[in-house]
Amino acid sequence: MHFITGKHIERRTFLRGMGASVALPFLDAMVPAGRLGDSRRAFLAADKMPLICIEEVHGLAGCNDWGATQLLYAPATVGRDFELIADHPAKSLEPWRDYLTLISNTDVRMAEPLSAPEVGGDHFRSSAVFLTQSHPKQTQGSDLWVGTPSLDQIYAKRFGQDTPLPSMQFCIENLDQSGGCTYNYSCAYTDTISWSSPSEPMPMIRDPRVAFDMLFGAGSSPEERSERRADRASILDWIADEVASLRRDLGAVDRQRMDQYLDNVREIERRIEMVEIRNSSGEERALPEAPAGVPDTFKEHMEMMFDLQVLALETEMTRVISFKTGRDAQNRVFPEVTQRDPSIRLHIMAGVRRRFSNSIRSTNTVWQRWDTYSRRCRTQWLGTAICLSSR
Structure with missing residues (x-):
């Protein structure tokens, strides 16, 4: 046995057969003999940290004044001894609080209009801004420009070159659109959050079968x-x-x-x-x-894609993942959370009610419905975080 002979298995070990190539998760037998006294977690900590970037289009209910008063995202107290209320989306991660950092007061200001022709096009800029924080060029042609490679691709270039897949890009909605979208913006700006260069969008994987075959x-x-x-x-x-x-x-x-x-x-x-x-x-x-x-239900599709991401990171097939969980300005309805309205309608209704309604009760009801939608999103990625933190 490896743990008796002192020999170790290479970290990049694959089990191969016809039509299959299966990478292994980290095993104690992969620790070199001279480091057998090290804990498994300490040995893993010495490796390069994985990065997952998840975009939730239209924002979530915690990203507004009502959500702030309910402490949906922000901790009740700040600092190292921060307090999470019982209903906080990160409450399930309490056992790993020493590894948890919550950052508040971030925004995507570069998605806002900088000139009169850009007014109204925020939804068609925001995905391009998410990981670049640069203002995209208004164009429907091939002269795309987002100012810089996206964060995930910068990280992949630095830390992902020794993995079989430097990065993986996942998505949920149909992004196979070409040409121009609304407000004189190319659909490429809406279809991806990953850019290998300021002018080169990365394709996203929607089909779980495609992702599975890439991994195995x-x-x-x-x-x-x-x-x-x-x-x-x-x-x-x-x-x-x-x-x-x-x-x-x-x-x-x-x-x-x-x-x-x-x-x-x-x-x-x-x-x-x-x-x-x-x-x-x-x-x-x-x-x-x-x-x-592709499953017909959003819940099943999300769960499947997150489970594939866990396997990808567990085996170090990649260290860098970006995940686009929707298409901005989408009209999808989510019956799994008993919503009759599309997510974009809920988002707009909540904002309009906040600005113009004299009824606080009416306004808060819309925000609560938006929070129900948001919880659908949070439940998915929290489950993935718990899976990864237990590895």
Whole structure:
């Protein structure tokens, strides 16, 4: 066994089979012999820190005067001994408060108009501003300009060049639009939050199957992946011999950790397959234009994409992820949170009521409905944070 012989497994270990290439999570057997006395967490801390950037279009209910009075995002007290009220979205992270920093009073001022022709186009600039904090050029042509590469790509260039995928870009809504959008802005500004250069937007991944194949099909041909899916075989079937061989060399804790990880891989693979079968059955879909691997419900899609991100970071296939959870000015309705109005309508209603309503009760009711929508968003990314912090 590795923990007896003193030999260690390389951190970049892959289990390979036809149409599959599965990276491993961090195992104690990967710690070099000279560092066996180090704790697993201390050894991981010495590695490069991952970065996840998540955009919530239209903002959330904590980002307004009413939300501030309810302490939806800000702690009740500030400083190292900050206090989180029971309903705070980060309350679930209380056990990891020593690793938690909450930053308030940020904004995207560069999404505001700087000239008369730009008035009204805030929604069509904001995604381009999110990770660049630069004012995008007003154009519908190919002369795109956002001033600087986005934060995630700057980080990937510095810390992601030794991973199989320097960065991954995920999204939820249909972003396959070309040409010009409203207010004389190219749709490219709305379709992505990642820019490799001031003029080069990065494509986003909407289909969970595409992300899964990027993570676990690297090194195989499209024909091999197609054959595997046609046979309804799991990628784990193709690497079963290598898994069995490796298990003999691992200690009990590592075996349990690897088995749990492989179970998670299989579970996500199964969920994607079930969605593809359901969406290819010929039944009417809520999202008829979406690829077969895209779930029709927002909740299921979000959960699947976040679970894929956890696996990507756990195996260090990448250290840098950007996630666009919606398209600005979208009209999507979320029945999962009993909302009858699209998110953009709720956002606008809340702002209009705040400005013009004489009824505080009426205004607060709209904000509370907006907070219900916001909780849908917070629940998803908090679950991911808890998963990552427990690794």
